[in-house]
Amino acid sequence: MGIVGASIACISCVTVATPVWARATLQAWQYDPQGQRLEFRTDRPTQPQVQVIGAQRVVIDLPDTRWPQPQSQQNFGTTQVRVAQYQPDVARLVLAVPEAINPAQVRLQPQGHQGWTVVWGTATQAKTMLQAAQWQSPGILLRLSTPGVVGRVLRSKDKQWLYIDLPNTAVSGSFQNQTRPYNLRVEPGLTGNLRLALEVKTSDPDWQLRATPQGLLLARPTSAPSIARTTPPSRPKTTTPKSIPPTATRPSSPPPRTANKTRYTVLIDPGHGGPDPGAIGRGGIQEKEIVLDISRRVARLLEAQGVRAVLSRTQDVDLDLEPRVALAERVNATLFVSIHANAISMSRPEVNGLETYYYQNGQWLARSIHQNLRQTTNAPDRGVRQARFYVLRRSSMRATLVEVGYVTGAQDAPRLASSSYRQKVAQGIAQGIIRYLDNLAKK
Ligand SMILES: [Zn+2]
Numbered sequence: 001m002g003i004v005g006a007s008i009a010c011i012s013c014v015t016v017a018t019p020v021w022a023r024a025t026l027q028a029w030q031y032d033p034q035g036q037r038l039e040f041r042t043d044r045p046t047q048p049q050v051q052v053i054g055a056q057r058v059v060i061d062l063p064d065t066r067w068p069q070p071q072s073q074q075n076f077g078t079t080q081v082r083v084a085q086y087q088p089d090v091a092r093l094v095l096a097v098p099e100a101i102n103p104a105q106v107r108l109q110p111q112g113h114q115g116w117t118v119v120w121g122t123a124t125q126a127k128t129m130l131q132a133a134q135w136q137s138p139g140i141l142l143r144l145s146t147p148g149v150v151g152r153v154l155r156s157k158d159k160q161w162l163y164i165d166l167p168n169t170a171v172s173g174s175f176q177n178q179t180r181p182y183n184l185r186v187e188p189g190l191t192g193n194l195r196l197a198l199e200v201k202t203s204d205p206d207w208q209l210r211a212t213p214q215g216l217l218l219a220r221p222t223s224a225p226s227i228a229r230t231t232p233p234s235r236p237k238t239t240t241p242k243s244i245p246p247t248a249t250r251p252s253s254p255p256p257r258t259a260n261k262t263r264y265t266v267l268i269d270p271g272h273g274g275p276d277p278g279a280i281g282r283g284g285i286q287e288k289e290i291v292l293d294i295s296r297r298v299a300r301l302l303e304a305q306g307v308r309a310v311l312s313r314t315q316d317v318d319l320d321l322e323p324r325v326a327l328a329e330r331v332n333a334t335l336f337v338s339i340h341a342n343a344i345s346m347s348r349p350e351v352n353g354l355e356t357y358y359y360q361n362g363q364w365l366a367r368s369i370h371q372n373l374r375q376t377t378n379a380p381d382r383g384v385r386q387a388r389f390y391v392l393r394r395s396s397m398r399a400t401l402v403e404v405g406y407v408t409g410a411q412d413a414p415r416l417a418s419s420s421y422r423q424k425v426a427q428g429i430a431q432g433i434i435r436y437l438d439n440l441a442k443k
Pocket of ligand 1: 271272278279287340341
């Protein structure tokens with residue numbers, strides 16, 4: 001049973017306000033056999049959970065959601081969709097298909113903040129597996145399990161993206177994306193064909209594919225140095241705290257300001273990563289990159305104050321929700337701080353600002369961070385709220401989830417894209433944590 005946790009995490013960014021007592025209604029669903037997609041819509045925010053069960057079924061559970069009609073099922077050729085009230089407070093959609101589903105290719109994509117699309121691919125149709133994508137000057141090597149794949153390269157209308165289509169190819173379950181500093185992502189799509197998207201400079205010529213013994217090499221036709229780097233390539237890594245193992249030696253820190261704080265460990269959890277970009281906003285900014293950068297800055301600021309900071313991920317890697325919580329337990333973290341960016345429909349640029357969430361025991365931590373964030377950023381205040389996010393429910397320590405702004409917001413997006421603003425955000429979060437720990441130490 002594969003649980004598509006990385007995709008579920010994304011929903012936290014679009015849940016605008018979900019008090020724990022909220023009850024949503026599943027209003028409509030639609031199956032599109034051509035595009036292999038299932039769409040559904042609720043009247044209030046909810047957090048769908050997707051599982052692949054028994055290889056041929058995708059199960060989507062909507063917690064705190066009602067299905068107001070009788071149980072129903074519809075057949076579309078050999079595919080069947082069933083909808084029912086699975087438990088008194090859980091509505092369930094089941095998609096049964098005739099072929100084995102590749103769990104790595106199941107994606108839950110938010111559409112607005114109360115609609116979702118589920119897309120999937122089947123494992124059996126693909127002849128070739130994409131095992132890794134690696135930047136190896138002068139190009140990106142696509143490691144494939146079989147030789148002789150003939151791919152094609154297309155260009156987006158705005159010239160910002162190259163699309164690489166590989167026929168009869170699927171992403172391997174152990175796929176590794178090591179294309180930094182280039183931004184290469186896997187696009188969800190039709191069964192049997194794989195589409196990759198590479199971000200390029202609009203002035204860049206089209207890259208070309210050529211066969212190598214390991215697969216296909218995607219390279220620029222000229223040897224001139226290039227292009228759209230997602231982060232400065234020479235970021236000093238020495239100050240980044242290690243995430244695993246917890247006992248790894250850490251860089252030496254300045255003397256702690258308050259001796260008491262040294263006994264505390266804070267787990268900083270940048271949301272999403274790897275094939276799960278989280279929310280994508282104005283100018284193509286991606287939540288996973290913004291929150292990783294902010295998290296690294298928070299960790300550095302905490303370490304400078306003598307507080308041990310552990311990052312759940314230090315790179316652009318795929319990370320499920322469960323191991324994030326498990327790591328926090330393993331390092332015996334005092335606090336768990338998950339960092340996300342928010343999103344709403346692109347047609348709502350007026351929605352901007354900070355939201356901080358807690359579930360049970362993190363209320364004062366959430367308030368401390370929220371208050372300090374408001375001071376360092378001056379961003380609109382959208383409140384401290386209670387919500388049932390997985391990482392908040394499942395962690396035993398005091399936990400909070402910070403939404404640092406809306407990547408879809410006309411005000412927030414350009415600010416989040418600037419490193420000086422991200423530093424202000426990091427300062428607000430770190431200050432909120434330090435002040436909270438100072439109070440804890442006094443007790
Ligand atoms: Zn998120």
